[in-house]
Amino acid sequence: MTTPDAAIRTYRKGASISDKDALILEDFKVYYGTPRGTVKAVDGVNLTLKQGERFALVGESGSGKSTLAMGLMRLIRPPGYIAGGTVTLKDKDLTDISDEEMRLTRLSEMALVPQGAMNSLNPVMRVEDQISDGIIDHLGPKESLSKDDMTKKILELLNNVGLRPNVARLFPHELSGGMKQRVAMAIGISLKPSMIIADEPTSALDVVVQRQIMQTLGRLQEGLDATILLVGHDMGLVAQFADTIGVMYAGRLVEVGPVDSVFSNPKHPYTRLLIDSLPSLDEKKDFVGIPGLPPQLINLPSGCAFEERCPSRFERCPKEIPEALNLGDRRRVACHLFENEAK
Amino acid sequence: MSAFIELDNVSKTFGGGVFNRSSMVVAVDNVSLSIHEDQPSITTVAGESGSGKTTLARLLLGSHDPTEGKMLYRGKDFTKLTSKERLRFRREVQPIFQDPFESYNPFYKVDHVLEAPINNFKLASSKSASKKLIEESLEMVGLVPEETLGRFPHQLSGGQRQRIMVARALLLKPRVILADEPVSMVDASLRATILQSIRKLNRDLGISVIYITHDLTTAYQISDNIMVMYRGTVVEAGTVDAIISNPSHPYTQLLIESIPQPDPKKRWGEEPPQSDWELTDDVLVGCKFADRCSKVMDECKSIRPDQFKIGKNQMATCFLHKDAGKLSDDDLTSTFSYAETTNEKA
Numbered sequence: 001m002t003t004p005d006a007a008i009r010t011y012r013k014g015a016s017i018s019d020k021d022a023l024i025l026e027d028f029k030v031y032y033g034t035p036r037g038t039v040k041a042v043d044g045v046n047l048t049l050k051q052g053e054r055f056a057l058v059g060e061s062g063s064g065k066s067t068l069a070m071g072l073m074r075l076i077r078p079p080g081y082i083a084g085g086t087v088t089l090k091d092k093d094l095t096d097i098s099d100e101e102m103r104l105t106r107l108s109e110m111a112l113v114p115q116g117a118m119n120s121l122n123p124v125m126r127v128e129d130q131i132s133d134g135i136i137d138h139l140g141p142k143e144s145l146s147k148d149d150m151t152k153k154i155l156e157l158l159n160n161v162g163l164r165p166n167v168a169r170l171f172p173h174e175l176s177g178g179m180k181q182r183v184a185m186a187i188g189i190s191l192k193p194s195m196i197i198a199d200e201p202t203s204a205l206d207v208v209v210q211r212q213i214m215q216t217l218g219r220l221q222e223g224l225d226a227t228i229l230l231v232g233h234d235m236g237l238v239a240q241f242a243d244t245i246g247v248m249y250a251g252r253l254v255e256v257g258p259v260d261s262v263f264s265n266p267k268h269p270y271t272r273l274l275i276d277s278l279p280s281l282d283e284k285k286d287f288v289g290i291p292g293l294p295p296q297l298i299n300l301p302s303g304c305a306f307e308e309r310c311p312s313r314f315e316r317c318p319k320e321i322p323e324a325l326n327l328g329d330r331r332r333v334a335c336h337l338f339e340n341e342a343k
Numbered sequence: 344m345s346a347f348i349e350l351d352n353v354s355k356t357f358g359g360g361v362f363n364r365s366s367m368v369v370a371v372d373n374v375s376l377s378i379h380e381d382q383p384s385i386t387t388v389a390g391e392s393g394s395g396k397t398t399l400a401r402l403l404l405g406s407h408d409p410t411e412g413k414m415l416y417r418g419k420d421f422t423k424l425t426s427k428e429r430l431r432f433r434r435e436v437q438p439i440f441q442d443p444f445e446s447y448n449p450f451y452k453v454d455h456v457l458e459a460p461i462n463n464f465k466l467a468s469s470k471s472a473s474k475k476l477i478e479e480s481l482e483m484v485g486l487v488p489e490e491t492l493g494r495f496p497h498q499l500s501g502g503q504r505q506r507i508m509v510a511r512a513l514l515l516k517p518r519v520i521l522a523d524e525p526v527s528m529v530d531a532s533l534r535a536t537i538l539q540s541i542r543k544l545n546r547d548l549g550i551s552v553i554y555i556t557h558d559l560t561t562a563y564q565i566s567d568n569i570m571v572m573y574r575g576t577v578v579e580a581g582t583v584d585a586i587i588s589n590p591s592h593p594y595t596q597l598l599i600e601s602i603p604q605p606d607p608k609k610r611w612g613e614e615p616p617q618s619d620w621e622l623t624d625d626v627l628v629g630c631k632f633a634d635r636c637s638k639v640m641d642e643c644k645s646i647r648p649d650q651f652k653i654g655k656n657q658m659a660t661c662f663l664h665k666d667a668g669k670l671s672d673d674d675l676t677s678t679f680s681y682a683e684t685t686n687e688k689a
């Protein structure tokens with residue numbers, strides 16, 4: 001248990017995050033080797049997640065969010081590879097341990113709900129068998145569960161994600177996209193992990209179910225005091241759920257901070273434009289995205305990657321890659337505009 | 344003139360043999376609607392996940408046969424089309440599938456996804472014309488052609504794969520696009536860019552768009568009309584302005600209330616009531632939403648509500664509105680309104 005003064009205030013009602021580091025990424029790099037050159041999908045990310053923190057990673061499609069999530073679990077397949085940096089989980093550098101040790105760490109500590117998780121279900125197995133397989137896999141050598149207890153457990157998990165009991169007997173092709181996604185979530189949370197990595201867990205769901213699932217996930221997470229890394233595009237969901245937000249652009253983290261202060265006062269021009277482009281139900285306004293395309297990750301510019309599309313650019317931007325500046329109050333931004341505000 | 348596509352009291356039921364009636368699911372329950380070529384609009388289909396949106400799209404695509412009712416294409420029963428008519432239909436009605444991970448063959452480069460329809464439908468006269476078409480459509484969805492072509496599907500991010508499916512539909516310039524969650528995996532800025540290009544096709548070329556989505560805010564920004572589904576039934580339909588400003592079915596109200604606001608100060612309230620789904624479709628007689636409805640009345644549990652007309656541009660299947668009278672035409676699109684377009688027929 002953490003003492004109150006070691007805790008960090010969050011916007012979340014009745015909650016504070018401990019000051020204990022759960023996961024630290026230092027200069028983390030994941031590249032893909034391709035015939036045309038190296039795709040620098042994650043290029044030097046520094047990030048610390050605290051125990052019990054809900055961290056949301058957002059950013060342009062293709063900016064490296066999934067690669068970062070898969071990379072830190074060492075689930076990147078060739079031609080992808082970890083090109084540098086460290087990932088520290090509970091004082092262990094995950095980039096430095098054996099494959100077997102990594103496998104055990106994933107089993108006991110980390111749960112992944114991958115992007116498009118609904119397709120990871122086995123098409124010829126009933127839902128109940130897929131869930132029980134996951135649970136049995138993770139039982140210790142001397143543990144066992146009676147048939148009744150297993151059935152109870154499965155129904156409880158389905159109920160947690162808002163699925164009716166008869167879904168247990170169905171095959172994946174008999175479920176809608178959203179229902180499959182919920183089954184994948186149920187499997188993910190069945191193992192009581194201390195670190196949950198969820199890549200767009202609810203993008204296939206209606207907002208009512210979304211709210212149920214996120215509130216369920218939140219409850220489970222608080223119960224386990226687990227840390228969550230949520231990857232997503234839905235800024236509404238991020239605002240409702242997360243304590244901290246990180247914004248990626250072209251393989252780098254360009255802004256990090258508590259959700260309330262980032263939403264009310266975004267610093268990086270990309271973050272600001274992203275928040276400005278959110279539509280609302282209050283008025284019909286000009287509905288346009290940020291003009292221009294992101295840079296090719298094979299051939300990153302020598303300055304700021306957002307420079308070409310940035311309305312606030314100046315001479316320095318194309319010449320020099322901006323370093324992450326510490327602005328205080330747990331806020332960081334990588335943009336030359338804020339040089340004078342850095343602490 | 345007959346409608347371009349029409350669903351005439353269509354239902355689609357899955358499962359539920361003689362021995363297992365309780366596993367029956369009525370995925371689409373007695374829906375009538377029509378899409379007219381001379382009245383192109385963007386129509387959103389929203390609703391619960393599992394409510395039948397994809398099934399409805401598959402019925403419109405002719406890839407599911409109705410269990411009851413009829414699907415008509417240019418006035419003709421779809422099951423009676425000649426092979427020539429079917430080919431024309433396949434050119435004129437283009438799907439963008441919900442799941443960008445499922446719609447690819449992993450052994451083909453993504454180029455194939457775009458080249459195949461160009462060859463099948465002879466859209467280009469030369470190799471270079473074909474290349475130009477492909478590049479244009481990729482740029483419309485914010486993809487860099489040099490960085491995208493030549494790759495296998497697994498070498499692209501989720502949103503990139505999704506955008507290629509959109510590019511494919513744009514390239515074909517059909518009469519109707521059925522877009523099932525086309526932008527669920529891309530960021531807000533790209534969503535706006537892509538939906539704008541879909542809207543431009545709708546306005547400039549008179550292409551009708553069925554936009555299936557969970558994102559009511561983008562639906563409000565780009566669509567003309569909307570229908571909301573719950574357990575196979577269209578519970579509310581009409582113009583998007585009418586429904587967003589005055590949601591009248593309790594399910595639509597719950598849906599709008601649950602939209603996560605991108606503002607940490609406007610928090611979600613309590614968790615919404617869960618459905619207990621005790622009643623399976625084979626025994627359910629009353630309103631399907633009754634078990635979760637905060638305004639439930641006696642009649643709701645025993646009688647299925649009709650489509651009640653709330654105003655010129657709105658209907659809801661809810662007894663709260665029965666005084667308004669029934670919709671005279673079963674066809675729910677009779678509540679829709681259509682924008683002026685500069686319809687140069689392609």
Ligand SMILES: Nc1ncnc2c1ncn2[C@@H]1O[C@H](COP(=O)(O)OP(=O)(O)OP(=O)(O)O)[C@@H](O)[C@H]1O
Binds near residue numbers: 041
């Ligand atoms: N196997 C691969 N080979 C080459 N490039 C790849 C490979 N996998 C991914 N990439 C590229 O790496 C970049 C980052 O991909 P990633 O999937 O991490 O993006 P993302 O931020 O999760 O995007 P989205 O929001 O669209 O899911 C993309 O530009 C993608 O094209």
Ligand SMILES: Nc1ncnc2c1ncn2[C@@H]1O[C@H](COP(=O)(O)OP(=O)(O)OP(=O)(O)O)[C@@H](O)[C@H]1O
Binds near residue numbers: 177205206369441
């Ligand atoms: N091939 C099938 N066999 C059996 N049941 C099916 C089949 N396809 C769909 N269903 C059932 O029909 C219902 C509607 O499914 P559908 O995929 O149309 O929902 P949806 O509204 O598209 O949901 P989502 O938003 O989650 O994609 C669900 O209860 C689903 O389980």
Ligand SMILES: [Mg+2]
Binds near residue numbers: 066
């Ligand atoms: Mg991704």
Ligand SMILES: [Mg+2]
Binds near residue numbers: 177397441
């Ligand atoms: Mg669907």
